[in-house]
Amino acid sequence: MKRPCAVIGVGQTRYAAKRQDQSFTGLVREAALRALDDAGLQFADIDAVVIGKAPDFFEGIMMPEHHLASALGAANKPMIRVHTAGSVGGSTALYAAHLIAAGVHERVLCVAFEVQSCSNAMWALSPVYPFQPPVVAGAGGFFAPLIQAYINRSKAPQDVGWRVVMKDRRNAAKNPFAHLQGAPTYEQMQSAQMLWDPINYLETCPSSDGACALVLSSEKAAAKAPSPPAFVQAMAQRSEPIFFPGRDAVSPQAGKDCAAALYRQAQIKDPRAELDMAEIYVPFSWFEPMWLENLGFAEVDQGWRMVLDGSTDFGGCLPVNVSGGVLSSNPIGASGMIRFAEAALQVKGQAGAHQVPKARRALGHAYGGGSQFFAMWIVGDTPMAG
């Protein structure tokens, strides 16, 4: 019953602190049109539209899909709105992939976006709960203690986070869509202002405006696509509560379970050896080594060594975030889909200056909430056998 699903179109906008040249409607449409163009299709060829974004407060428009239906050619078609916190871009792509895999549709457009210049993400992500003291200032306020716990238990040297940033920003220089251009020096990393100890200003993702879109299709429809498709070889999502006794919030069980389900589907035993690259959701520098461990690329407390020995560099054995990652562009609702899209671009051989040579299999990863929602896929240049 489950049939192969292919990525046949990828579209991204340029990411920037303020895209004042476009309305938010125009921005979303820009990504969608580019994805359709890449797939050699038009809105009329699309069976359904799936749209995702993080909290509606960011733009102050409740359920903006009702307004976006016409701009995305969705009139008279099914339109779905996904919201799974920071993982939403990934979850949105997975929903679209399930529509194809289940045989419900032939071609589905999925789009994810955020226009963060409409609001202040720092305070939008500092919710005040009734009867609870407001202790968290922004996402960094929540994640800083987790990072400190990781540093304490792994005994990683202080400059691991700085080196992640320097690498991602070097990579971003090869990606014309990236928001932050220009890599900081070691000295600049060292002297950057502290925001949420141990996270300094340069170790934090930017707030971006932008959108990303994918066209997914059946294998039959993919055969007519103008460029080589990327096939979805595995997909999984897992969630767990934000607090419960005994929870390991540094390396959450939901992330481990999600990766295990993924590797099982893709018949992968050694992810580090069998994947050619990975796009991992790293909004704060230290999450690269933390997720390398959670995803099984490194042993517990050893992920930071892959950063220091250059394994995750552009020419390393497992290039991570060659697009520049979330540390270089972060329209929150889209950031997960950008990871999925960049993994697909690599497999399609369309990543331009940041193309990893001979990338045949790649991981796209997204997470959200308090490190509790996970969405992942593996794309490859062939459908899975069997």
Add this chain to the structure above:
Amino acid sequence: MRPVALVGFSHSELQPESPLDEVELTQQVCSSLRDKLGLKQQDIDLVVSGSCDFLSGRPFVFISALDGLGAVPPIDESHVEMDGAFALYEAWVRLQSGEIDCALVYAFGRSSQANLNRLLGLQSDPHWGAPLGLDEQAIAGLQASAAGLLGAGLERLPEADGAAAVLLAAGDRARQLCPRPAWIRAIDHRIDRSELGQRNLGQLPALERSAEAVSLSSHQVEYAELHAVFTHQRQMLKTTLGLGDELPTNQGKTSAFDAFMVSGLMHLGEAAEAVMQGRVKRSLGHASAGPALQQNLLCVFGDSP
């Protein structure tokens, strides 16, 4: 398609201001449904939910709802910022893949925390519609007028807080869980264009297409649950779907209230219950969303797959 059925339905009391918060409402409906079916959370392959951040005035309300579900160990889970009826659709899609056999769907909404009339105005377009101060009443008035149904004035259901949950299961799993599963014989949803000014508000073309897609006229439904907050909207739905006045509709408890984010799922649950309880062989469940019935979902239930 793979045969999938609704095998259980549970809902909270619908009341103007619930003393329960989102977590407690979720806990109540999900645990009562699991108990009814003799299931533990670990027996359920997938969870999909629907809710709206704007009602509570804070981001990610669905995060804390997980506390009410008991998602330890971790679960395969997703969330739509839509009425629970659309979460049911996602569960149905996932069940089609054949990889999972049952899915829990829930939705909660506490509109008592918000000014719904004003909030629903924020759904319209931010460039031309919202700045005019269009609220839900104004949009409903425009539609009633376009449909020639303004005569008696606007009549709206009272708002209510609440939550609901249903369980979907495929094939033999459905037969194990329920003596008379309500099989989903057809399901479809579509959205109309965005701009109020570019729609003929007196007609619902996307719903017409959905009715064709589910071959509504061929199913000979004996009962219908229609999701409409205003009286004139219910009339429009009946006309568009070609449902005669002799067809019993909306006899369930849901129809006395507007439980925002929940009512659509409840109408599907009530339509399915008519089949599960053996009252009818075929029923129609309907859910709507968006300004002026922009988005609609149809689900035909039957006593056989």
